[in-house]
Amino acid sequence: QLQLQESGPGLVKPWETLSLTCTVSGASISIGGYTWGWIRQPPGKGLEWIDSCYYNGNAYYNSALKSRVSTSFDTSTNQLSLKLTSVTAADTAVYYCARRKDYSGIEHWGQGILVTVSS
């Protein structure tokens, strides 16, 4: 059974880089036909898509975050990693790792990790 688990610091200082890792078990991140990516949800607010990345290199990003976000893959550990630079309080949110099958919705989600941006 596919499982996704986010990890990383729960507190990041303003203007620093937010770094999160998603450990995937039950399936290879290099399998074709799927995108991997991140969605976030500020406290008490709605869902915001961050990015979707194919293992083969194609990646798509939220227009408002594009200049600050990147996602990378590590097949040796079956993980994907998110980096969001120059964070502010507006980046405080629960961050979810997710997998989406082509032509479908996001069928697998991590449990989410709360990241607070504060000095």
Place this chain on the structure above:
Amino acid sequence: DVQMTQSPSILSASVEDRVTITCRASQSINWLAWYQQKPGKAPKLLISKVSSLESGVSSRFSGSGSGTEFTLTISSLQPDDFATYYCKQYHTYPLTFGGGTKVE
């Protein structure tokens, strides 16, 4: 970017009510999904491709629509259905979510 507008933002309903949530897109789309989210939990995929029910999801949920207007219907609201629902278009990147509808 395709803007997704959900209505209503809050819906008050009772058990066994028929509930309809609307999602409007700022341009014509073909690919739409619906999610259910409960407090403190990750969203759960209910419907893909506008109307395809995910495996294991109750048949009281249904999706319909085309072009720019789409609906999620719960035929007979059950206690477990009180949650927040989101639509999301995946017709084109960037992907975009609706603002959510809380069913209370």
